[in-house]
Amino acid sequence: MTAPLAIDVRGLTKSFGGTKVVDGFDMQVARGDIYGFLGPNGSGKTTTIRLLCGLLTPDSGAGTCLGYDVLSESEKIKREVGYMTQRFSLYEDLSIRENLEFVASIYGIRRARRTVGETLEKLNLADRAHQLAGTLSGGWKQRLALAAAIMHKPKLLLLDEPTAGVDPKARREFWNEIHDLAAEGLTVLVSTHYMDEAERCHKICYLAYGKLLARGTVEEVIEQSGLCKLKAAPTLEDVFVHLMRDVTDNFAIKKAG
Amino acid sequence: MAGGFSFRRLGAMIRKEFIQMRRDRLTFAMMLGVPVMQLVLFGYAINADPRHLATALFAQDHSAFTRSLVAGIENSTYFDVVAKPETAAEADRLLRNGTVQFAIEIPPNFTRDLERGARPQILLDADATDPSATGHAVTGLQLLAATVFDRDLAGPLTQLKQGPPPVGLVIHRRYNAEGRSQINIVPGLLGVILTMTMIIFTALAMTREVERGTMENLLTMPVRPLEVMVGKILPYIAVGYIQTAVILAAAYWLFSVPMTGNLWLLSAVLLVFVAANLAVGFTFSTLARNQLQAVQMTIFFFLPSILLSGFMFPFRGMPGWAQWIGEVLPITHFLRIVRGILLKGNGFEEIMLDFAAMTAFLLAVSLVALNRYRQTLD
Numbered sequence: 001m002t003a004p005l006a007i008d009v010r011g012l013t014k015s016f017g018g019t020k021v022v023d024g025f026d027m028q029v030a031r032g033d034i035y036g037f038l039g040p041n042g043s044g045k046t047t048t049i050r051l052l053c054g055l056l057t058p059d060s061g062a063g064t065c066l067g068y069d070v071l072s073e074s075e076k077i078k079r080e081v082g083y084m085t086q087r088f089s090l091y092e093d094l095s096i097r098e099n100l101e102f103v104a105s106i107y108g109i110r111r112a113r114r115t116v117g118e119t120l121e122k123l124n125l126a127d128r129a130h131q132l133a134g135t136l137s138g139g140w141k142q143r144l145a146l147a148a149a150i151m152h153k154p155k156l157l158l159l160d161e162p163t164a165g166v167d168p169k170a171r172r173e174f175w176n177e178i179h180d181l182a183a184e185g186l187t188v189l190v191s192t193h194y195m196d197e198a199e200r201c202h203k204i205c206y207l208a209y210g211k212l213l214a215r216g217t218v219e220e221v222i223e224q225s226g227l228c229k230l231k232a233a234p235t236l237e238d239v240f241v242h243l244m245r246d247v248t249d250n251f252a253i254k255k256a257g
Numbered sequence: 258m259a260g261g262f263s264f265r266r267l268g269a270m271i272r273k274e275f276i277q278m279r280r281d282r283l284t285f286a287m288m289l290g291v292p293v294m295q296l297v298l299f300g301y302a303i304n305a306d307p308r309h310l311a312t313a314l315f316a317q318d319h320s321a322f323t324r325s326l327v328a329g330i331e332n333s334t335y336f337d338v339v340a341k342p343e344t345a346a347e348a349d350r351l352l353r354n355g356t357v358q359f360a361i362e363i364p365p366n367f368t369r370d371l372e373r374g375a376r377p378q379i380l381l382d383a384d385a386t387d388p389s390a391t392g393h394a395v396t397g398l399q400l401l402a403a404t405v406f407d408r409d410l411a412g413p414l415t416q417l418k419q420g421p422p423p424v425g426l427v428i429h430r431r432y433n434a435e436g437r438s439q440i441n442i443v444p445g446l447l448g449v450i451l452t453m454t455m456i457i458f459t460a461l462a463m464t465r466e467v468e469r470g471t472m473e474n475l476l477t478m479p480v481r482p483l484e485v486m487v488g489k490i491l492p493y494i495a496v497g498y499i500q501t502a503v504i505l506a507a508a509y510w511l512f513s514v515p516m517t518g519n520l521w522l523l524s525a526v527l528l529v530f531v532a533a534n535l536a537v538g539f540t541f542s543t544l545a546r547n548q549l550q551a552v553q554m555t556i557f558f559f560l561p562s563i564l565l566s567g568f569m570f571p572f573r574g575m576p577g578w579a580q581w582i583g584e585v586l587p588i589t590h591f592l593r594i595v596r597g598i599l600l601k602g603n604g605f606e607e608i609m610l611d612f613a614a615m616t617a618f619l620l621a622v623s624l625v626a627l628n629r630y631r632q633t634l635d
Contacts (some may be wrong), residue, residue: 053477055473055476063265075479078477078478081477083477085470085474085477087470089469089470089472089473089476090471091471095576106478106479107479108479
């Protein structure tokens with residue numbers, strides 16, 4: 001299992017009720033990378049992440065995730081992927097410790113108690129271990145969700161807008177955590193709307209209406225946009241506003257034609 | 258200021274409720290479906306004066322008189338002779354396993370005794386576990402005995418028409434001699450309470466995962482559908498047994514319901530019955546999109562379960578189609594079993610068919626439930 005790419009998919013397509021939410025999507029993510037996944041609301045980021053971890057089956061397309069076929073080996077993928085959902089999806093009526101112990105048992109982690117203890121320490125959750133998840137604030141819920149996603153030592157972490165609604169300090173701490181995990185060799189795919197977070201990624205891609213508009217390092221994406229000729233020192237945000245203008249123009253032309 | 262009562266705000270509230278009502282198609286369908294179902298069930302299926310009750314005729318004498326008697330019995334429309342056992346033991350077995358509601362015994366030398374004016378006695382054994390099912394029929398037979406031979410008693414026998422009726426009728430109200438309705442209803446309640454609570458517990462337990470978003474996390478983890486289903490069901494089986502213990506204790510000490518049969522046999526049957534209901538609940542939870550819908554589906558299943566199972570109204574009094582629906586429901590079979598074990602002292606042999614029917618239901622519904630459970634969010 002030493003496939004050089006953590007994610008290697010081509011032509012992924014998924015429709016809901018006749019609308020193509022993801023349309024011929026290609027993605028290659030190298031192992032150990034932090035890969036930023038950007039795009040406006042409804043651009044297909046969540047659907048793509050669900051396709052990658054086997055929660056949804058693609059209508060067409062093929063590829064591998066951690067060397068496993070995304071179509072036929074989703075059970076194997078589930079074991080080696082940690083997925084943090086956009087909406088908090090652990091049990092609010094269980095305590096932090098009970099939630100983690102449940103997850104540890106489902107993954108069949110050996111010496112579950114010790115692993116849970118270590119994870120609690122690692123994410124500074126030990127003091128609150130007996131607090132019910134439902135009574136936690138947004139930042140602490142997100143820490144708990146991250147703890148649950150990494151406890152089984154996944155090779156790939158899928159984070160769906162992990163910092164939405166989290167205060168700046170907690171956001172910074174969270175990203176330090178992500179960089180620590182990546183340094184240990186974990187591959188991270190993270191979707192976000194924050195440009196400062198995008199700039200902390202090794203590579204990014206920009207998705208809109210199910211199609212890929214740009215990809216590469218932050219510098220490459222800015223370079224490719226050609227915006228440097230029009231404006232001094234364009235930011236990533238400028239690039240995306242520019243990209244979206246093109247897309248909406250294209251849609252308007254299509255509709256008019 | 259939000260001081261006084263505002264019709265404008267009231268209007269906004271009402272409009273919003275109607276929009277939401279219209280969006281939730283299933284709830285809307287239930288609002289119409291439940292009343293229609295109640296109308297049909299109460300209007301057509303239920304009959305407080307059951308007729309055509311299955312009867313075993315154990316005739317030890319054959320003559321023109323006994324033929325008139327049988328014709329009279331069948332013409333009364335209360336009794337349908339479905340079996341002609343050769344021995345008293347055979348007749349008793351048919352009564353115990355519920356094949357027949359009545360066993361009528363015509364003694365040997367019936368004709369001779371009748372002609373001699375010795376007033377021979379006909380024996381009517383009634384399965385009186387449900388007093389309301391047998392009451393009318395017993396009265397009907399009493400009237401019949403007085404007049405059935407009027408035409409046959411011609412010539413020298415005419416004199417027998419005077420005085421007391423030419424034949425006597427001995428009635429045995431078996432299993433519930435005093436005709437106490439608690440004896441029938443309290444064991445039945447066991448089935449009704451378990452049906453209601455078991456289905457709703459599981460239906461809600463699963464739907465809650467979907468509604469709160471925890472399902473997405475569960476699906477991401479390497480847990481198999483069967484593990485989820487069995488893991489959801491087992492804790493509630495324990496709850497079902499605790500409920501049963503409470504109900505049986507109350508039945509015994511508060512309502513003096515006899516416990517004639519083997520309670521271990523009852524516990525074994527209970528497992529299948531509870532599991533069948535939990536499987537129904539699990540199936541509902543895979544269909545319902547929220548907890549309200551799950552509750553409504555439970556009600557939809559619960560109504561026929563109390564009305565068509567023989568819990569409230571005599572099973573045999575219902576028309577064929579209603580009995581057919583009743584036979585599909587696990588509670589119908591469970592009621593026969595629990596009443597059979599507690600009141601009649603039935604063993605496995607007598608309850609075998611009902612047990613098999615319940616098991617078949619459990620297997621069928623489990624297959625549907627497992628099939629419906631999605632391992633993806635598609």
